[in-house]
Amino acid sequence: MGAINGAADEAALEAVRVGALGKKGSVSEQMKTLGKMTPEERQVMGPALNGLKVKLTDAINARKMVLEDAALDARLTAETLDVTKPVLVGPTAEGRIHPVTQVIDEITVIFGDMGFAVAEGPDIETDELNFTALNFPEGHPAREMHDTFFFNPKEDGERLLLRTHTSPVQIRTMRSQEPPIRVIIPGRTYRCDSDQTHTPMFHQVEGLVIDKESHIGHLKWILEEFCKSFFEVPSVKMRFRPSYFPFTEPSMEVDIGCDRSGNEVKLGEGDDWLEILGCGMVHPNVLRNCGLDPDVYQGFAWGMGIDRLAMLKYGMPDLRAFFEADVRWLKHYGFRPLDMPSLVGGLSR
Numbered sequence: 001m002g003a004i005n006g007a008a009d010e011a012a013l014e015a016v017r018v019g020a021l022g023k024k025g026s027v028s029e030q031m032k033t034l035g036k037m038t039p040e041e042r043q044v045m046g047p048a049l050n051g052l053k054v055k056l057t058d059a060i061n062a063r064k065m066v067l068e069d070a071a072l073d074a075r076l077t078a079e080t081l082d083v084t085k086p087v088l089v090g091p092t093a094e095g096r097i098h099p100v101t102q103v104i105d106e107i108t109v110i111f112g113d114m115g116f117a118v119a120e121g122p123d124i125e126t127d128e129l130n131f132t133a134l135n136f137p138e139g140h141p142a143r144e145m146h147d148t149f150f151f152n153p154k155e156d157g158e159r160l161l162l163r164t165h166t167s168p169v170q171i172r173t174m175r176s177q178e179p180p181i182r183v184i185i186p187g188r189t190y191r192c193d194s195d196q197t198h199t200p201m202f203h204q205v206e207g208l209v210i211d212k213e214s215h216i217g218h219l220k221w222i223l224e225e226f227c228k229s230f231f232e233v234p235s236v237k238m239r240f241r242p243s244y245f246p247f248t249e250p251s252m253e254v255d256i257g258c259d260r261s262g263n264e265v266k267l268g269e270g271d272d273w274l275e276i277l278g279c280g281m282v283h284p285n286v287l288r289n290c291g292l293d294p295d296v297y298q299g300f301a302w303g304m305g306i307d308r309l310a311m312l313k314y315g316m317p318d319l320r321a322f323f324e325a326d327v328r329w330l331k332h333y334g335f336r337p338l339d340m341p342s343l344v345g346g347l348s349r
Helices: 002-006 010-021 026-036 039-078 099-113 167-176 216-230 284-289 306-314 319-323 327-333
Strands: 124-126 160-162 181-190 201-211 238-245 248-259 272-282 298-305
Touching (some): 010 039, 099 181, 099 216, 167 181, 167 284, 201 306, 216 248, 216 272, 216 298, 272 284, 272 306, 298 306, 306 319
Antiparallel strands (some): 181 201, 201 298, 248 272
16 A cells, blocks of 8 residues: 555556556465465455455555646646737748838729729830820930939930839830720839938839720829728818929829827828829820820829828838838838738728
8 A cells, every 4th residue: 555655656556556456466466376275265365355456446546546636737737828928929920011012002902992903014114105205305304314313325325214203104004005094003113312201212103094084073082082091081181282294284282181280190180281192184295105196085193102101101200211121120110911901801900
């Protein structure tokens, strides 16, 4: 009994059981001697050995239950789960989506719901597609070196350049597709500029609608619905101011109502105004340059900075940080890769 009570674990207890009650155990060996005893001896030793066997079995089972309970308590102590600790982030959620990519996805979702397709084009463009076809006159300041990254001239004198806007894709689209046309054009653009709100490379999205009946009323509705969806506000105040762009006539700058009373700009409310984009009706010369008759077709276009939209919506003060590849900044402002924007589930988390 001392060996049973002294067993430290189930393995030691099993060794005691085998040594006493196994086929070659001490008790089992004594049970084998009963056949050689006289009837009188068996009458005495039989009940005694059976009683010993039952007593040892009960003691072993009782000790086994004690050891099992102790093992369970030790396991529960070792495997205690603190439900108040933060959930560990799995490998699929460790990375972050850059705010520019997030905003492009949000814009695509919104305009995709309105029936727009996405059009793309090369970053390196010709002077004809970047300027001439868009009704930029010779000598326009945007053609000069201080605004545009030009490559060295070719043998024939042509100079390629890094596109200064995504508008060349409008030309490519109108020359390759028959109206009606409804596209948005997100992409990288380049200009010789660098400060807190400007970088040599930035992102822009433009929209283009070409058909026989579109008008400014349609343009205003599209932009208003976009602003409400993108900034996730129930309503917006918008102001359209006359402006000038070579490729649209009439041209307009668009302001959105905001509140600057605190440390942040609140969009969709307040009595202040914030400029967010430019737009207008496509210039007849641009239509002619694309082989479209302005007496038959008309349309409108708009353009806005993706980086600026990201700064406004998510409160980022300095555009230069977008391109510094600082993992700490991306971890703070980035988005979880599996939280894909949608109009049903929400554009942002």
